[in-house]
Amino acid sequence: MTENLKIAVVGAGRMGADHIDRIHTRIVGASVSAVVDIDLDRAGQAAAGIPGARVFASLEEARAAGGVDAVLLATPGFLHEEALIKALEWDIPILCEKPLTPDAATSWRVIEAEQKLGRQSIQVGFMRRFDADYAKLEQIISGGDLGDLLMLHCRHRNPSTPPGFTNEMLINDSVVHEFDVVRYLTGEEISSVQVRLGKPSRNAPAGQHDPQQVLIETTSGVLVDVEIFVNAKFGYEVGTQASLEDGIVDIGLDHGPVTRTAGRVGGDVTPGFEERFGDAYDREIQSWVDAARRDEVGGPNAWDGYATAACCEAGVKAQSSGEKVAVELNEKPELYR
């Protein structure tokens, strides 16, 4: 394919609009041909100023109008299954913002549909894998020079949460990235999840117990702890410390100009995920576009989406039970091996 990949972006909210701008101004080899949203005004605003981008209320209409080579799904997770099944039937590449679907059962139906198609066509939006630090850490671990990985200490801190961000969303929207990171860094599946609830911050909104500590184990026994703290106020931070047999590795430290004034030394903390992961999003979308033009998948696949959906289910159960909850997975189909 020497032509630009013509993409229909489904969902014109914050994330969708961001991806539309990214494809238009920073991604080579692709253009936005359709913006799909039942709120046609919102769709129109997101498409404004982009030559060739048309507006539709449904993905079927966009597809029927022609000019849709690929789909980027940026709607809420509960709407994903239907759109994924459709795009699989049309046999066109899909980039699905995380989660694949909200639970393991629906994710498994997607896995079955993709198996029927017979080739991997879905990429899931776990953009951490496109962050330079995580990629280097994965190389250090898999390179083996420091022996086996034994523990991971993860921190995931947001300055604050939007209204309506529930206790379950701590797992489904935030820790889901850590589930993927653990699977990516260990190359193993997650076998159990446990959640500790301690002293909550006075800055947590009603109905949200913040922070929490999520304890994870992988099949070979790697122990993981995650501090999830979404009203941490000081700034944004995502990073990991890995304990290996022969060394300790840290990623996610702050940088930029270091200033000494008035008795203090320091720099700015990353203010939000856009600043921390903006480049990773660009690389993610570019990787998907490049792979799509070769009829391939350029990142985490539907199995990764299914496995993390199962982790999220276990995590939400663990939040309320206080117990260690096992993660159950179906056997991995040949297509994903």
Added chain:
Amino acid sequence: MTENLKIAVVGAGRMGADHIDRIHTRIVGASVSAVVDIDLDRAGQAAAGIPGARVFASLEEARAAGGVDAVLLATPGFLHEEALIKALEWDIPILCEKPLTPDAATSWRVIEAEQKLGRQSIQVGFMRRFDADYAKLEQIISGGDLGDLLMLHCRHRNPSTPPGFTNEMLINDSVVHEFDVVRYLTGEEISSVQVRLGKPSRNAPAGQHDPQQVLIETTSGVLVDVEIFVNAKFGYEVGTQASLEDGIVDIGLDHGPVTRTAGRVGGDVTPGFEERFGDAYDREIQSWVDAARRDEVGGPNAWDGYATAACCEAGVKAQSSGEKVAVELNEKPELYR
């Protein structure tokens, strides 16, 4: 007291010999008057070259010979109770290397003996409180500018362990310091302990499961996790990351010259506890000597020793059960409030 404090050091092993050298060459206002060890040769070697230091096979003999104003106990923990009781009867200041005694029941008997005496006379060797970083962190937390403390992430890593270092010693000899640190930083008692055993390092000796993760809770619900990793090979590291409502604080980072050569930037890692805490030991002993000359205690007291003994008991139970084990404490006597 304007004279030097004349100290009998009991136990002339590694730690005792180190304290003898410290008192002789670095501590002002005190001198070693007696070295007590059933191995009189070892005692003689430790006392060599110290004017006025005499050698004895028992503390009673040293005391009977005169010239003993105070006792520093550096024998194994199971020998502490008897010597503590004796020194309390003689009503002289005691510095007792950790642990106070090996379990909560024996520690409580010491508490009872000190109450009979009617004043605090025992200081316990938790020297972390004399480390500049821990002291500054305690000030930051208790100062309150960053809101309440919510979580502590502690790391305690040794390059290797001496022969015979058992699984229980991970708790009783290493994590015991973290129990004291948690109590010191939170100003609260510890309510429960749990231990996670994951993938062990190939560098762990037979019979030792290393690393482990110890999960601790305090009475107000502060969540603590400790990585105890005693064959970490890369070097020595003790540090803590504190999550408060309005900020994150790290202590225990490495420093010294930073070199860039051959494609790498970095410095030396602290090689062992002597380098990391040598100054803290000096400050600890000096504080004890200064306080002893005023008939006071200059650091952690017998209650701190008792409370951490109870934590260790719970920790060892938690190692084998895998369950969260509650820490039970007697009511705190008036003397320690």
Added chain:
Amino acid sequence: MTENLKIAVVGAGRMGADHIDRIHTRIVGASVSAVVDIDLDRAGQAAAGIPGARVFASLEEARAAGGVDAVLLATPGFLHEEALIKALEWDIPILCEKPLTPDAATSWRVIEAEQKLGRQSIQVGFMRRFDADYAKLEQIISGGDLGDLLMLHCRHRNPSTPPGFTNEMLINDSVVHEFDVVRYLTGEEISSVQVRLGKPSRNAPAGQHDPQQVLIETTSGVLVDVEIFVNAKFGYEVGTQASLEDGIVDIGLDHGPVTRTAGRVGGDVTPGFEERFGDAYDREIQSWVDAARRDEVGGPNAWDGYATAACCEAGVKAQSSGEKVAVELNEKPELYR
């Protein structure tokens, strides 16, 4: 202009080939339509696999063949003047890799030609201004919160130099960037240059005195020192420490994963300028493309090229004289104010 900007890249050596790849794979809104090099084989290799890119032995032939909206000059500096004059006559946007020309007299002729055209059309390849760290430092200085800038301590270290890299090239190819940085950060012209030659490294090739220290002053008296060390072996480093009245600011520190193993803590040093400034090059070219499509200049202009050419002349004189050499500039034309 809604069409892609069609660019003729002149010079298919290392830098030219790198820019061709960049425009093709990472820059939105532009494509390579012509590759110009008298070595047609080299031109052909650089153009291979780029749809629409044709190969020519001269810029005139490329222009005559049509499809050239803009010129990117990546030939050696002594060839710049002729190509610049031609592109100015054609009135098309030019991005000229540094230096504008090798000396002040030829640079001034370019300034005169651009004045005849009557609008700024030339952007000079000082890509440091597109590096995030330098941009933030410029904001900190010009923001004024830390008072006036008093001194700049610059370091410019390369692991090694290619064969034939002369003493004069230390100034003309390397320090030229620092001349631009000083002008960018201070917003002032440079008034004098001095060079100190001390102990040379055994790693310096014959005929090259390396390292050197370049002492610079600006019109208001800001003192600058530059360590230029082009066979520094350990890696690549470009950074600056700024001393202001009320604070000190550092940029250019290393980052990435931090590893502790075998008694050492540290990370990788940046290996070369591609890793350090790759993103800045992308931003530079994108800024030029975006501005060119609006008939504007998106970065340092011809005056910046002329002023630094005068600094280089003074610097080379200072290398041999050991004296402080004044930098003489013509009056700044209206077009550049």
Added chain:
Amino acid sequence: MTENLKIAVVGAGRMGADHIDRIHTRIVGASVSAVVDIDLDRAGQAAAGIPGARVFASLEEARAAGGVDAVLLATPGFLHEEALIKALEWDIPILCEKPLTPDAATSWRVIEAEQKLGRQSIQVGFMRRFDADYAKLEQIISGGDLGDLLMLHCRHRNPSTPPGFTNEMLINDSVVHEFDVVRYLTGEEISSVQVRLGKPSRNAPAGQHDPQQVLIETTSGVLVDVEIFVNAKFGYEVGTQASLEDGIVDIGLDHGPVTRTAGRVGGDVTPGFEERFGDAYDREIQSWVDAARRDEVGGPNAWDGYATAACCEAGVKAQSSGEKVAVELNEKPELYR
């Protein structure tokens, strides 16, 4: 000598009082037997609470009264020569706060007197050599693993200066330490000094041009630049970056707890020289006491004092001339080789 070294401290101002307290509370093997100051009230205050410390208006009176084994000189530099000559005649150990004397000619007379005595008896108060960072840097350089030393970039920043701190005192009181550091790190004498005066800070008091940059060369051609900035406001900083053939080494970076709050990451800057070099002062005095009890000198000797006095003379000349001023030294006597 198994007895404590009985020291007469001459000068009971800030530095003298500090040393009196240090000897009393932190130095083993020595005590303050006499405090000498023409202001007897000030002497009395400094001696208060120190058993055995008597007060005198002159060093002769103190010596005549008995109980003076050694002298610590903490008076202004212009008073040093007379006291040094006297102590040399008495043949007792001397620790002389820097400078040895205010100029090279008077320092040479001290050198002659010590040669007459026939053994080294004077230690000069260059306490940087007792700072762990400088000592490690010296080892790295002299170890030779990183090749030859080529350049040193030194920074010496104070938050502010006391009233009456003149332009010359920038050299004589502050840069004098850097002269010693350069000689210590290179193991060479200094051959020339030059001073650059640029834009002064608005925070500099009348009559003081602050900051300044001092350019130094050693006999083998090592180039040194020193930023001396004594009203830097942000805090205190003394450190060095060394450029060697095969690597770059930094010392003097800040540490302590690192806090992230309100969008910023960082820690406290060292507030003053007491915090930065307090331990070095302790080690310096202890080293002198230990050596004095063996009739030796435990640190920088009179030759070091003479050589830096010559550098200071050249530095003050260079401040006003703007020229490079050669440093002339007499031949080094056998006694100091």
